[in-house]
Amino acid sequence: MKIRLKPEEYLLWGHGLAMAFGLAGLLLVLPNADFIASLPDFGQVAFRLSMANGGVMYMLLGMAAVTVYAYRLLGKKYLLSFLIPALAVSVSAELMGTSTGFPFGAYHYTSGLGYKIAGLVPFTIPLSWFYLGFSSFLIARVGLQKYNLPRWIYSLAAIALGALLLTSWDFVLDPGMSQTAVPFWEWEVVGPFFGMPYENFSGWFGTGCVFMGIASLFWGKQxxxxxxxxxxxxxxxxxxxxxxxxxxxxxxxxxxxxxxxILLGLAPVTVLYFSIPKASQATTTLPMVDATTEKMPVGAGR
Incomplete structure (x- = not known):
């Protein structure tokens, strides 16, 4: 039987393949200088291009996958009310961070992640804030619905949990990306958490809470x-x-x-995901909608 993938699923596959290719280059090829030197001219050019653009490609594909997914499933209002705050708040935080050290600590970006906004922040960085932030917040928001919390507690809990899931990803990402053979960013003062200051994580959590909180206001209480x-x-x-x-x-x-x-991110997001009923188990299910209608079927309330 032929399986037909949705557009966002093709983009997700591309995102995953680009990451796998980047990992192979960073962890297998790059540390073996003899292997790189033995490549023909074409192979060396391809390797240089992949190292220069691989990070950009996987982030662009991640951005595209989540954007298409959100537009097709939720519609323009839900997409833009998360996308715009996520990009605006994250790029502002990153520009402050690379200029003043607040709110993440003193650091600077190296090369490999694309054109830098104001010469400081690669344009791809806000994209990753968006697509991981959206994924974290959506699962947190839907997963918490079954607890029938008072609406204001539910909204705050979804924001806090979404920001925690996002920050937990950075617990794992930041040490590897800043201490690889070719680091993508460098800390200017060595911190106590594997080279990072603790304020990096409070900065991540706070930044996530801000743009998720703004989006939550637009998404409403339904x-x-x-x-x-x-x-x-x-x-x-x-x-x-x-x-x-x-x-x-x-x-x-x-x-x-x-x-x-794993404790603060992977385990909670997995528990949340598998606690959400399948379509065959749910009494009310949201179908994939045509985003051009700008109508988002939601539940009647809690």
Whole structure:
């Protein structure tokens, strides 16, 4: 039987393949200088191009996958009310961080992640804040609905949990990406957490809370009646990126952050995802909608 993938699923596959290719280059090829030298001219050119653009490509594909997914499933309003705050808040935080050290600590980006905004922050960095932030927040928001919390507690809990899932990914990613053979960013003062300051994580959590909180105001209080199948893409996005971060940390011989990330990120997001009913089990299921109608079927309330 021929399987037809949705557009966002093709993009998700591309995102995963680009990450796998990047991991192979960073962890297998790059440390073996003799192998690189033995490549023909074409192979050496291809390797240089992949190292220069691989990070850009996987982030662009991740951005595209989540954007298409959110537009097709939720519609323009839900997409833009998360996309715009996520990009604006994250790029502002990153520009402050690279200029003043607040809120993440003193650091700077090296090369390999694309054109730098104001010469400081690669344009791809806000994209990753968006697609991982959206995936984390959507699963947290839908997964918490079954507890029938008072609406204001539910909204705050979804924001806090979404930001925690996002930050837990960084627990694992940051050590590997900043201490690989070719680091993508460098800390200007060595911190106590595998070279990073603790404020990096409070900065991540706070930044996530700000743009998720703004999005929550626009999304309103009505629950999103989504089935487990409909949340497959954000769940897969989280798993792929957590796996990438894990492999980077393992490649650098850094293991404790992986356990912390599993405890606070991977385990909760997995429990949430599998606690969400399948379409066959749910009494109300949100179908895939035509985003051009700008109508988002939601539950009647809690």
């Amino acid at each position: 629950p999103l009646e989504l089935s487990r199948e409909q949340l497959m893409l954000p769940f897969a996005m989280y798993l792929l990126n957590f796996g990438f971060a894990t492999m980077m940390s393992i490649g650098g011989g850094i293991y404790p952050p992986i356990l912390l990330g």
